[in-house]
Amino acid sequence: MTAQQLADELEVSVRTVYRDIESLHAAGVPLFGEAGHEGGYELLAGYRTRLTGLTSDEAEALFLTGLPGPAADLGLGAVLATARLKLMAALPAELRDRANLLRQRFHLDTSGWYLDPDRAPHLAEVVSATWNQNLIRVRYRRWAPRPEVVRTLAPYGVVLKGGRWYLVAAAESRVRTYRVSQIVRLDLLDQRFDRPAGFDLAEHWDGYLRDFDDRRHTASASIRLSPRALDLLPHVWEPALVRAVRRSGRAEESGDWSRARIPMESVEHTAGLLLRLGADVEVIAPEGLRRHVAEVVTTLSGMYQVH
Structure with missing residues (x-):
C-alpha cells in the first residue's frame, strides 16, 4: 500500500504515516518500501508480533496507560478490565510480577484539585457519533447573551483535559471546541459526514490551546x-x-x-x-x-x- 492509501485507510495525514513507518523501522518491524508507480510499503511475509516479546519497560508502560476513570466515562470500563486480564495472562511470569507491583504502587488520577467530577450525561452518545461519523444536533449551553444555541455538528474527536471532556467538531465550516457537560440535549442524526483525511486531533488541540491563550x-x-x-x-x-x-x-x-x-x-x-x-x-x-x-x-x- 502507498503512504496515501494507508493515510486514507487510517484517517490520518500522509506525514503521520511517514512518521509511524520510521517508528516501526526503529522498533525492528520488517517493513520495506518500493518506489515507482506500482510501489508502496509492504510487510515481510510471515512476520508476526509476539506479546511475550514485550520488555519489562514496555509492559509497565502499558499498565500505566490504563486509566479506569476515563475508560468508564467512555463506556469502556469492562472492556479495559478484560483486556488487562488477557494481557496479564499472556505475560511471562517475571513481567507479570513487575506489572502487579506497578499496579499496587502507582495510580493515575486525571481529575483536577478542588473540582467536582465533570458530569457529562451525553458523553456516550458523543463518542458513538464520533466513532461512526454521524452528524449530531445539540442544544448547547454557553456563556453568551444567548445562553443556549442549537447546532448541527460533525464530531471529529473527543479530548479529556484536566478531568473535563471536550468535543472537537465542525459546524458551519468551522472547527470549534465544545464542553461535553454543557450539552443540554443531543439527537443522533442518520446523516453521516466525511472526516477530513488530514485532520490530526492532537495537533489541532495543541493549536487550540495556544490560540486560547492568545485570545484571553x-x-x-x-x-x-x-x-x-x-x-x-x-x-x-x-x-x-x-x-x-x-x-x-x-x-x-x-x-x-x-x-x-x-x-x-x-x-x-x-x-x-x-x-x-x-x-x-x-x-x-x-x-x-x-x-x-x-x-x-x-x-x-x-x-x-x-x-
Missing part, C-alpha cells in the same frame, strides 16, 4: 514581587503566568524585590490573582489595574476596621 491574554501588566511572592507563584497562579514571571523577571538594584511583566486577561481577573499574594506584590502599570486593586483594598480595609 490581550494586554500585559508590570508588577513588583517580593521573594516570598516568587516562592508562592507556582501554588497560586496558572503555569502561563509563572513562566512569564520567570522569563521577564529582573531583580531590583535597591533590594530583594523583582520586577516582571505578566499577560492580562482582564483588569478584574488579574486583580483577583494579584490579591492572592497580598502585600507581596505591587502593580506598577497599567494605571487602571493599579487603581482597581487600590479600590478593592480600600473597600476591604473599611469592612475590617477594628474599633
Whole structure:
C-alpha cells in the first residue's frame, strides 16, 4: 500500500504515516518500501508480533496507560478490565510480577484539585457519533447573551483535559471546541459526514490551546514581587503566568524585590490573582489595574476596621 492509501485507510495525514513507518523501522518491524508507480510499503511475509516479546519497560508502560476513570466515562470500563486480564495472562511470569507491583504502587488520577467530577450525561452518545461519523444536533449551553444555541455538528474527536471532556467538531465550516457537560440535549442524526483525511486531533488541540491563550491574554501588566511572592507563584497562579514571571523577571538594584511583566486577561481577573499574594506584590502599570486593586483594598480595609 502507498503512504496515501494507508493515510486514507487510517484517517490520518500522509506525514503521520511517514512518521509511524520510521517508528516501526526503529522498533525492528520488517517493513520495506518500493518506489515507482506500482510501489508502496509492504510487510515481510510471515512476520508476526509476539506479546511475550514485550520488555519489562514496555509492559509497565502499558499498565500505566490504563486509566479506569476515563475508560468508564467512555463506556469502556469492562472492556479495559478484560483486556488487562488477557494481557496479564499472556505475560511471562517475571513481567507479570513487575506489572502487579506497578499496579499496587502507582495510580493515575486525571481529575483536577478542588473540582467536582465533570458530569457529562451525553458523553456516550458523543463518542458513538464520533466513532461512526454521524452528524449530531445539540442544544448547547454557553456563556453568551444567548445562553443556549442549537447546532448541527460533525464530531471529529473527543479530548479529556484536566478531568473535563471536550468535543472537537465542525459546524458551519468551522472547527470549534465544545464542553461535553454543557450539552443540554443531543439527537443522533442518520446523516453521516466525511472526516477530513488530514485532520490530526492532537495537533489541532495543541493549536487550540495556544490560540486560547492568545485570545484571553490581550494586554500585559508590570508588577513588583517580593521573594516570598516568587516562592508562592507556582501554588497560586496558572503555569502561563509563572513562566512569564520567570522569563521577564529582573531583580531590583535597591533590594530583594523583582520586577516582571505578566499577560492580562482582564483588569478584574488579574486583580483577583494579584490579591492572592497580598502585600507581596505591587502593580506598577497599567494605571487602571493599579487603581482597581487600590479600590478593592480600600473597600476591604473599611469592612475590617477594628474599633
